Amino acid sequence: MRFLFVLILLAGAAIGVAYPWAMSNFSGHEIGTWRVYEKGRFRPVTVPLAASDVPVRVLVDLTARAERIVSQQRTVLTLTAAAGGRTALASTLQFNHSDNPRQPSPQSPDKIFRDEAGVIETVSPGAYLFTVGPGDAENIPMRAVDLVLRAGAGEIDNRARPVGFSLMAAGLIGLVLAMVFGRGGGRPENPNSQPPPPRWGRGSK
Numbered sequence: 204m205r206f207l208f209v210l211i212l213l214a215g216a217a218i219g220v221a222y223p224w225a226m227s228n229f230s231g232h233e234i235g236t237w238r239v240y241e242k243g244r245f246r247p248v249t250v251p252l253a254a255s256d257v258p259v260r261v262l263v264d265l266t267a268r269a270e271r272i273v274s275q276q277r278t279v280l281t282l283t284a285a286a287g288g289r290t291a292l293a294s295t296l297q298f299n300h301s302d303n304p305r306q307p308s309p310q311s312p313d314k315i316f317r318d319e320a321g322v323i324e325t326v327s328p329g330a331y332l333f334t335v336g337p338g339d340a341e342n343i344p345m346r347a348v349d350l351v352l353r354a355g356a357g358e359i360d361n362r363a364r365p366v367g368f369s370l371m372a373a374g375l376i377g378l379v380l381a382m383v384f385g386r387g388g389g390r391p392e393n394p395n396s397q398p399p400p401p402r403w404g405r406g407s408k
Contacts, residue, residue, distance in 0.1 A: 204377070204381045204385075205378060205381045205382065205385070207377075209374065209378060210374075211370055211373055211374035211377065212370070212371055212374030212375055212378060213374075214370055214374075232353065232354055232355060233351065233352070233353050233354075234250070234252075234256065234259070234352040234353065234354050235250070235351075235352060236264075236349050236350065236351050236352075237250070237333075237349065237350045238347060238348070238349055238350075239333070239335040239348050239349065239350050240335065240345065240347060240348035241346075241347050241348075245334075245335055245336055245337070245348075247332055247333060247334040247335075248332075248333050248350060249330050249331065249332050249333075250330070250331050250333060250352060251329065251330050251331075252286075252323075252326045252328065252329070252330075252331050252352075253326065253328050254326055254327075254328050255354075255355075256326055256354035256355065257323070257324065257325065257326045257354075257355075258322045258323060258324050258355070259322065259323040259326060259352055259353070259354055260319065260321075260322050260352070260353040261282065261284065261292060261294070261319070261320040261321055261322070261323065261333075261350070261351075261352060262317055262318070262319055262320065262350075262351040262352075262353065263280060263282060263296055263317070263318050263319075263320055263335065263348060263349070263350060263351070264315050264316070264317050264348070264349040264351060265279065265280070265296075265298055265315070265316045265317075265318070265345060265347075265348055266307065266313050266314070266315050266316075266345070266346045266347040266348070266349075267313065267314060267316065267343060267344045267345050267346060268312055268313050268314075268344045268346060269314060269343075269344055270304075270314065271304070271316075272297075272298040272299065272316055272343065274297045274298065274299060274338075274340040274343065275340070276297065276299070277297070277338060277339050277340040277341075278295040278296065278297060278338025278339055278340060279296055279297055279298050279337075279338050279340045279343055280295070280296045280318075280335055280336065280337065280338055280348065281293075281294070281295055281296070281335070281336045281337070281338055282294045282295075282296065282320045282333065282334070282335050282336075282350075283333070283334050284323060284331050284332070284333050284334075285331065285332050285334075286327055286329055286330065286331045286332070287327065287329065291323050291325075291326075291331065292320065292321050292322075292323050294320040294321045295338060296318040296320060296338070297318070297338075297340075298316045298317075298318045300318075304316045304317075305317075313346055317351075333350055335348055335350065
């Protein structure tokens with residue numbers, strides 16, 4: 204039973220955690236990466252997009268000298284994408300869920316945190332203006348911010364995370380119960396299973 208619950212737990216982790224992460228970071232192909240913040244200054248970038256790029260997943264990499272981003276539910280960065288005078292995407296980023304940041308190099312004390320700004324579902328061929336700016340979160344030691352665009356990004360099934368987390372919970376609870384009951388779940392010793400003491404001779408009472 205323990206093995207079965209371990210399989211359920213691993214399946215839940217794959218569906219609820221690994222699948223959304225892989226779809227966000229690796230589905231489709233990368234259009235490019237642009238530096239939008241450096242040395243204390245934000246700068247907008249213009250990127251030409253084609254109709255064949257849809258859907259376009261918009262990711263933001265924040266390089267900071269920190270082990271984790273503590274924004275206390277406040278906005279760290281804001282992002283807008285516009286084309287032809289119309290807003291195609293508007294998003295706020297908090298980076299609260301970035302528990303496994305990347306490291307630029309083994310010698311660097313900085314960490315790179317990634318958050319998803321959203322997906323541009325419909326693209327009108329032409330230049331898109333991406334503007335990234337500061338939010339209302341304070342004391343975030345930002346060193347650089349990069350805009351990352353991926354074309355043809357796969358759509359994440361909204362049911363994946365709830366189903367995955369439910370399986371993880373069921374597997375974990377089942378595993379704990381199996382360990383608890385398995386520890387003391389052996390059959391009690393049958394007193395009649397032992398041979399009766401001899402009635403005569405050496406060892407008799």
